[in-house]
Amino acid sequence: xxxxxxxxxxxxxxxxxxxxxxxxxxxxxxxxxxxxxxxxxxxxxxxxxxxxxxxxxxxxxxxxxxxxxxxxxxxxxxxxxxxxxxxxxxxxxxxxxxxxxxxxxxxxxxxxxxxxxxxxxxxxxxxxxxxxxxxxxxxxxxxxxxxxxxxxxxxxxxxxxxxxxxxxxxxxxxxxxxxxxxxxxxxxxxxxxxxxxxxxxxxxxxxxxxxxxxxxxxxxxxxxxxxxxxxxxxxxxxxxxxxxxxxxxxxxxxxxxxxxxx
Amino acid sequence: xxxxxxxxxxxxxxxxxxxxxxxxxxxxxxxxxxxxxxxxxxxxxxxxxxxxxxxxxxxxxxxxxxxxxxxxxxxxxxxxxxxxxxxxxxxxxxxxxxxxxxxxxxxxxxxxxxxxxxxxxxxxxxxxxxxxxxxxxxxxxxxxxxxxxxxxxxxxxxxxxxxxxxxxxxxxxxxxxxxxxxxxxxxxxxxxxxxxxxxxxxxxxxxxxxxxxxxxxxxxxxxxxxxxxxxxxxxxxxxxxxxxxxxxxxxxxxxx
Numbered sequence: 001x002x003x004x005x006x007x008x009x010x011x012x013x014x015x016x017x018x019x020x021x022x023x024x025x026x027x028x029x030x031x032x033x034x035x036x037x038x039x040x041x042x043x044x045x046x047x048x049x050x051x052x053x054x055x056x057x058x059x060x061x062x063x064x065x066x067x068x069x070x071x072x073x074x075x076x077x078x079x080x081x082x083x084x085x086x087x088x089x090x091x092x093x094x095x096x097x098x099x100x101x102x103x104x105x106x107x108x109x110x111x112x113x114x115x116x117x118x119x120x121x122x123x124x125x126x127x128x129x130x131x132x133x134x135x136x137x138x139x140x141x142x143x144x145x146x147x148x149x150x151x152x153x154x155x156x157x158x159x160x161x162x163x164x165x166x167x168x169x170x171x172x173x174x175x176x177x178x179x180x181x182x183x184x185x186x187x188x189x190x191x192x193x194x195x196x197x198x199x200x201x202x203x204x205x206x207x208x209x210x211x212x213x214x215x216x217x218x219x220x221x222x223x224x225x226x227x228x229x230x231x232x233x234x235x236x237x238x239x240x241x242x243x244x245x246x247x248x249x250x251x252x253x254x255x256x257x258x259x260x261x262x
Numbered sequence: 263x264x265x266x267x268x269x270x271x272x273x274x275x276x277x278x279x280x281x282x283x284x285x286x287x288x289x290x291x292x293x294x295x296x297x298x299x300x301x302x303x304x305x306x307x308x309x310x311x312x313x314x315x316x317x318x319x320x321x322x323x324x325x326x327x328x329x330x331x332x333x334x335x336x337x338x339x340x341x342x343x344x345x346x347x348x349x350x351x352x353x354x355x356x357x358x359x360x361x362x363x364x365x366x367x368x369x370x371x372x373x374x375x376x377x378x379x380x381x382x383x384x385x386x387x388x389x390x391x392x393x394x395x396x397x398x399x400x401x402x403x404x405x406x407x408x409x410x411x412x413x414x415x416x417x418x419x420x421x422x423x424x425x426x427x428x429x430x431x432x433x434x435x436x437x438x439x440x441x442x443x444x445x446x447x448x449x450x451x452x453x454x455x456x457x458x459x460x461x462x463x464x465x466x467x468x469x470x471x472x473x474x475x476x477x478x479x480x481x482x483x484x485x486x487x488x489x490x491x492x493x494x495x496x497x498x499x500x501x502x503x504x505x506x507x508x509x510x511x512x513x514x515x516x517x518x
Contacts, residue, residue, distance in 0.1 A: 007367050094351040096316045099339035100368050255318050
């Protein structure tokens with residue numbers, strides 16, 4: 001699977017390199033666009049010292065960890081939500097006749113190395129936050145766990161979004177609100193949002209486990225919404241369940257694929 | 263090699279159930295060259311897509327090379343070659359040879375075997391002049407030859423073609439036809455193609471399947487097909503007769 005992905009990604013990268021100037025501009029632009037998100041956080045903290053109980057560096061830790069998971073998915077997986085485009089163009093048929101996973105082919109289709117700029121930007125913010133925050137070293141093991149958990153959760157959300165398009169070919173806009181919306185939501189401490197929304201992203205679509213719950217553990221904080229301590233460690237479980245659901249939905253989608261007229 | 267048993271596929275269109283294919287049963291032996299005819303919308307493409315595993319049948323059974331296409335889709339992909347005349351299976355933005363290289367890697371074809379195969383196909387399909395050109399810049403005839411080569415690089419047992427000669431000029435058509443005959447004769451590849459071009463049927467196919475309203479309306483040799491009409495009817499007249507059974511035939515066009 002990894003080999004197939006790497007092959008396809010490398011082919012697209014080589015094709016994109018043919019236009020070197022465009023490649024460089026896209027990469028640099030990617031860094032700048034995501035940097036505006038950080039700028040917003042910095043502007044907020046130039047007016048206040050705490051946001052919903054969190055300091056600037058804590059907020060940057062939340063931003064960086066979710067951002068890294070999100071941008072990795074955006075780079076490696078997000079194209080699976082192009083299902084409806086491929087259905088309409090008939091190109092999904094051509095993927096289905098290849099001896100490799102359709103999910104991998106879709107994810108790697110038009111792989112854009114230019115998105116690496118955003119990944120680096122998020123990694124830099126996380127690195128900065130980890131350096132300046134005085135964190136308990138015994139709790140740091142959670143950081144890689146939360147990054148993997150977050151990446152799996154976002155990948156599953158994208159996959160669910162792609163699977164939904166086998167039934168609803170005109171759903172991409174709605175699906176964006178879950179994928180990119182999820183990415184935006186997790187950039188801030190969830191305590192800035194209303195209780196019902198936070199309940200929803202904890203128990204229904206488990207975006208709270210991307211960074212919020214594990215970060216509370218890393219930062220040694222109690223949950224402002226009062227969830228018990230063991231919830232901090234449920235991230236991998238939530239990610240596994242969501243990934244399983246996404247996998248099943250994807251299979252159902254492929255089985256119910258209707259193709260086009262010709 | 264290919265076997266369908268009361269295979270059917272329905273689609274729900276705005277609440278109504280449409281039978282694209284129903285109760286389709288036929289058997290194709292290894293090495294056969296079979297043409298599939300039928301009016302537009304008769305269910306030819308749906309049938310082809312069920313044979314490749316793209317569409318899951320809603321009833322009945324389909325087996326290709328001993329596999330259930332929709333369950334064993336990726337395993338089957340290594341053993342069949344598929345060509346869609348109306349769209350390419352190549353990578354649109356990549357040069358032809360990069361597409362071939364990707365096919366080699368995706369199908370895990372041994373490098374030496376691949377080179378031998380590619381040289382043969384390059385020669386047989388006269389690809390030499392445009393392997394460095396991105397697929398989107400190829401003419402339809404060139405693209406079709408490229409698609410054929412890509413579908414055969416992994417030396418499949420079965421070749422399935424959906425309208426491979428659509429839109430091609432007479433010379434390109436002749437080239438594709440003689441190539442297909444050669445593949446069938448020299449490698450024993452089983453070939454199933456759909457077409458609207460009766461020249462394809464006359465020059466290529468030993469056997470004809472005619473699908474109409476999603477059902478098998480005729481299955482036999484080209485000779486049997488001609489015998490369905492009286493006297494000296496041309497193949498066009500024979501097929502028109504079969505397509506319009508139970509319907510008003512279109513008025514004949516007077517030659518100018």
